[in-house]
Amino acid sequence: MYAPFIAYLFLAPAILGLLIFKVYPLLLSATESLYQVSFFGQQAKYFVGLENYRDVFADPTFWQSLKVTLKFNFLIIPIQVALAVALALLLNKKFKGVRVFRSIYLLPAGVSIAIACTLWSLMLNPNSGLLNSLLALVGIPRQPFLTTSSQALWSIILIASWKGVPYWMIFIMAGLQGIPESNYEAAAIDGANALQVLFKITLPLLKRTLLFVVVVNTVSNFLLFVPPYMLTRGGPESSTNLLMYEVFKSGFIYNDMARATTMITLLVILLLGIVAIEFRWLRAEH
Amino acid sequence: MDKIKSRLAPVLWYAAVLSGLLIVLLPFAWAIASSLRPLSDVFRYTTPFSLRALVPIPFTLEAYANIFQKDFGRALLNTVFVCAATILGGLLLNSLAGFVFSKLRFPGKSIVFTIVLVTFMIPSEVIAIPLYMVARNLGILNTYAALILPGIANGLAIFLFKQFFDEIPSDLIEAARVDGASLFYVYGRIFVPLSKPAMITAGLILFLFQWNAFLWPLISVSSPAHRLVQVAMAYFHTENQVLWNEQFAATVIVALVPIMIILPLQRYFVQGIAGSGTKG
Numbered sequence A: 001m002y003a004p005f006i007a008y009l010f011l012a013p014a015i016l017g018l019l020i021f022k023v024y025p026l027l028l029s030a031t032e033s034l035y036q037v038s039f040f041g042q043q044a045k046y047f048v049g050l051e052n053y054r055d056v057f058a059d060p061t062f063w064q065s066l067k068v069t070l071k072f073n074f075l076i077i078p079i080q081v082a083l084a085v086a087l088a089l090l091l092n093k094k095f096k097g098v099r100v101f102r103s104i105y106l107l108p109a110g111v112s113i114a115i116a117c118t119l120w121s122l123m124l125n126p127n128s129g130l131l132n133s134l135l136a137l138v139g140i141p142r143q144p145f146l147t148t149s150s151q152a153l154w155s156i157i158l159i160a161s162w163k164g165v166p167y168w169m170i171f172i173m174a175g176l177q178g179i180p181e182s183n184y185e186a187a188a189i190d191g192a193n194a195l196q197v198l199f200k201i202t203l204p205l206l207k208r209t210l211l212f213v214v215v216v217n218t219v220s221n222f223l224l225f226v227p228p229y230m231l232t233r234g235g236p237e238s239s240t241n242l243l244m245y246e247v248f249k250s251g252f253i254y255n256d257m258a259r260a261t262t263m264i265t266l267l268v269i270l271l272l273g274i275v276a277i278e279f280r281w282l283r284a285e286h
Numbered sequence B: 001m002d003k004i005k006s007r008l009a010p011v012l013w014y015a016a017v018l019s020g021l022l023i024v025l026l027p028f029a030w031a032i033a034s035s036l037r038p039l040s041d042v043f044r045y046t047t048p049f050s051l052r053a054l055v056p057i058p059f060t061l062e063a064y065a066n067i068f069q070k071d072f073g074r075a076l077l078n079t080v081f082v083c084a085a086t087i088l089g090g091l092l093l094n095s096l097a098g099f100v101f102s103k104l105r106f107p108g109k110s111i112v113f114t115i116v117l118v119t120f121m122i123p124s125e126v127i128a129i130p131l132y133m134v135a136r137n138l139g140i141l142n143t144y145a146a147l148i149l150p151g152i153a154n155g156l157a158i159f160l161f162k163q164f165f166d167e168i169p170s171d172l173i174e175a176a177r178v179d180g181a182s183l184f185y186v187y188g189r190i191f192v193p194l195s196k197p198a199m200i201t202a203g204l205i206l207f208l209f210q211w212n213a214f215l216w217p218l219i220s221v222s223s224p225a226h227r228l229v230q231v232a233m234a235y236f237h238t239e240n241q242v243l244w245n246e247q248f249a250a251t252v253i254v255a256l257v258p259i260m261i262i263l264p265l266q267r268y269f270v271q272g273i274a275g276s277g278t279k280g
Helices: A004-032 A051-057 A060-091 A098-110 A113-123 A130-137 A152-177 A181-189 A194-205 A207-222 A226-232 A243-252 A257-284 B002-035 B062-069 B072-103 B109-119 B124-138 B144-152 B155-166 B171-178 B183-194 B196-211 B215-220 B229-239 B244-278
Strands: A035-037 A045-047
Touching: A004 A257, A004 B072, A004 B109, A004 B124, A004 B144, A004 B155, A004 B183, A035 A051, A035 A257, A051 A257, A060 A098, A060 A152, A060 A194, A060 A207, A060 A243, A060 B002, A098 A152, A098 B002, A098 B244, A113 A130, A113 A152, A113 A226, A113 B002, A113 B229, A113 B244, A130 B002, A152 A207, A152 A226, A152 B002, A152 B244, A181 A194, A194 A207, A207 A257, A226 A243, A226 B229, A243 A257, A243 B124, A243 B215, A257 B124, B002 B244, B062 B072, B062 B244, B072 B109, B072 B144, B072 B155, B072 B183, B072 B196, B072 B229, B072 B244, B109 B155, B124 B144, B124 B215, B144 B196, B144 B215, B155 B196, B155 B244, B171 B183, B183 B196, B196 B244, B215 B229, B229 B244
Parallel strands: none
Antiparallel strands: A035 A045
16 A cells, blocks of 8 residues: 555645635635724734624615525526426437537536626617517517616526526436436336326436535525626616625625625525525425 | 327427527527627617628628737636646646545545535635635735636546546556556556546536636736636626627627537536536
């Protein structure tokens, strides 16, 4: 055997990288939220206990932003998961050309959320965007999309799902292909119809995959930042002021790192709570 | 009844798949066509809509020429450099770590491996703000180091390499040791040449991570000299609202680079994504 010393030596660069740039920052965000920076210098900070949390809880902007975040996720998570399952089922059929279709459907999963934002903000431009001119073809009047508080959040749901649905579909497709063919043969012999097969065989056998997709989808959508940053600056009338964007504004526009780290810590705690509920809920079923 | 059903099924299937395809492709097709138009003509066929909106006639590369005269060319070079450095460093460090986790026994192994697994579940957004403080304390804000270093060590890549090396028999190591070969020689001369598929998958993960990164490049560097392509595109989008064809051109480049790389490597791309789910 080689000495353990060599193992540590080979591991050191990668593990140090993870500790410095992943683990330490994670711990830092929790502890930094207990400090306040003094006005006299960058480095001088003093312990304030839970004062930052008290400030955040007393701030109506935080509650408004939390409300928007919860509403957004309450809508987008079921939409994305349901569409991803539907798309995976559709592309798991063996019709002619399905392989080519699969490749094309993967394209949005490979580009960044920033690309999805620019492409769709051009598409959704109220005056010269393609979507309004297509709507005009079927007699629907111009829509304001991102520029009005009643449609902005839905527009972001559309944009994020255009990229997200194909991405989550990849996991579900992998899960579907792991289901042994014999299950379906047995169901065919028993004369089960398509819906029975879906709810009695496919979805129950997909439960592990679904749980994974729901959890990771929740995490990524609760932390969504780019669309409000690039498209709406949280508006109109704060209707798209997602928490992650409020965190960014606190840190880099108001220069209030204490508020930023406090809110990100609260966001993580909220996220852990919701993920725990999802685990219980999806485990308990069946 | 069953006969009608079996005739109808393909029709419905194609209708559903093709209408979805339209939603996927329309933004790309329209952006590409519009990026190849002179500025005065950008929206000429869009409102009111005619199919010519998707055909770039008259055709010009003016928008592409223009954006390269601005900061966009610099951002593209920066991004290529950052991606290349991350891939090189990342493949070496992460494959070495995966090799050790797969083939060596040492005290504390399970704890260290748990740390690796935990790190790839930490979303980059959660640690962006404290990471900014770390980078500030290290004095690397506004440098390439700030952009490259946090992307190199990657828990998912380590995990993929470990899984891959698990399939290669360990006898190879013992045989080489008896022959007096150093462990690094065994890794470099036996395991690395065998690990091409894992290298491609991990390389793709590292590349996409850097190419598509947004929040970290936005906050860690503020000068245009170090700006990366996603952020440059976003600035373009907000600052040059009237230069529509240039906005389209920037978007097309930033989108097509990963697509052109993913298309031939699709199998690895899907493996890389699905790989993060198999552990769950």
